[in-house]
Amino acid sequence: MTDPGMAPERLAVILPHLAHGLKRPLSAIVLSADILRGHGLPEDDVRQIAGGIVVSAREAVALVDDLVNLLRLETGQWVLSPEPLDVAPVLCSILDDVPTTLSVEAPGDGRLVALADRTGLERLLRCLVSHVVAATLADGGIRIGSGGGPDRLDLSIHTTTGAPGGALESVFEPFAAMLGPPGLGLPLARRLAESQGGRLVAAGSEEEGTTFVLSLPRPGVNAP
Numbered sequence: 001m002t003d004p005g006m007a008p009e010r011l012a013v014i015l016p017h018l019a020h021g022l023k024r025p026l027s028a029i030v031l032s033a034d035i036l037r038g039h040g041l042p043e044d045d046v047r048q049i050a051g052g053i054v055v056s057a058r059e060a061v062a063l064v065d066d067l068v069n070l071l072r073l074e075t076g077q078w079v080l081s082p083e084p085l086d087v088a089p090v091l092c093s094i095l096d097d098v099p100t101t102l103s104v105e106a107p108g109d110g111r112l113v114a115l116a117d118r119t120g121l122e123r124l125l126r127c128l129v130s131h132v133v134a135a136t137l138a139d140g141g142i143r144i145g146s147g148g149g150p151d152r153l154d155l156s157i158h159t160t161t162g163a164p165g166g167a168l169e170s171v172f173e174p175f176a177a178m179l180g181p182p183g184l185g186l187p188l189a190r191r192l193a194e195s196q197g198g199r200l201v202a203a204g205s206e207e208e209g210t211t212f213v214l215s216l217p218r219p220g221v222n223a224p
Contacts, residue, residue, distance in 0.1 A: 014067065014175075014184070017174050018063065018067055021182060021183065022063055025056035025059040025060040026056070028053075032049045032052055033053065036050070062183070062185075063183060063184065066184035066188050070187065070188045073191050074191075078120075080195045081117050082116050082197060083115065083117070084114075084219040085113065085114060085117075085121065086111045087113070087114055087116065087121065088111060088112045090118065090125060091125055091144070094122070094125050095144075098133055099133065102136055102140065102141060103140075103141035104143075104144070105141070105144060106144045112146050113153070113219060114198075114216035115196070115218065117195075120192050121192075124188075124189045124193060124196075124200075124214070125214075127186065127189040127192075128157060128212060129157065131181075131183075132157055132159045132180070132212065134181050135159055135180030136160060137160070141159075141160055142157065142158065142159055142160075143157075144156065144158070148215065150218065151218055152198075152216060153215070153218055154213055154214070154215050155213070155214045155216075156214075157212045157214075158209055158210070158211040159209055161179065161180075161210060162209050163179040163202075164178065164206055168204065171202055172200075179202075193214055193216070196216060197217045198214060198217065199214075199215050200212065200215075
């Protein structure tokens with residue numbers, strides 16, 4: 001179980017960033033609501049403004065949700081129980097939500113078995129894939145591969161977008177904006193990987209793009 005004493009220190013670091021991150025979507029909601037209070041707006045304008053409110057509200061909810069889950073892990077309130085699991089169906093269900101404007105290359109048919117907690121893995125992959133999708137330019141693409149060895153499963157997710165200056169370790173810092181939108185998705189994804197005996201790293205360059213590699217232990221391996 002994670003030392004509960006870590007939580008207050010981490011919270012003290014994250015809270016100022018969280019306040020700043022929430023200010024933007026909440027300000028957009030307030031502004032849009034003020035506009036809607038006016039009279040005589042065309043129906044198309046009302047529909048567009050209402051749609052913007054929904055997007056901003058979902059962004060705010062996602063930030064709070066990620067913070068809650070991160071702190072649950074840090075304080076040991078969310079204990080993951082890895083077991084033999086086929087990663088492929090979990091990944092495929094998440095890829096179904098990827099916008100069709102992006103090209104996606106996924107692994108072929110086959111089982112990708114690892115030691116993982118289903119709920120934790122699904123949350124991890126959703127955080128990772130959604131961040132990669134948000135970071136990928138409209139004319140870019142995503143490539144997913146698998147590998148590893150007898151003791152671990154490696155799942156790689158490559159985006160054609162690269163981090164400026166190759167500062168890839170910093171993308172896992174809370175609210176870093178080096179690659180994709182700022183938030184807590186990547187810090188939560190890395191913490192979820194570590195809580196299942198795995199790891200999550202990033203490699204690449206601004207020219208070649210970025211590859212995130214998730215490594216999980218295979219069945220029969222004692223996860224740390």
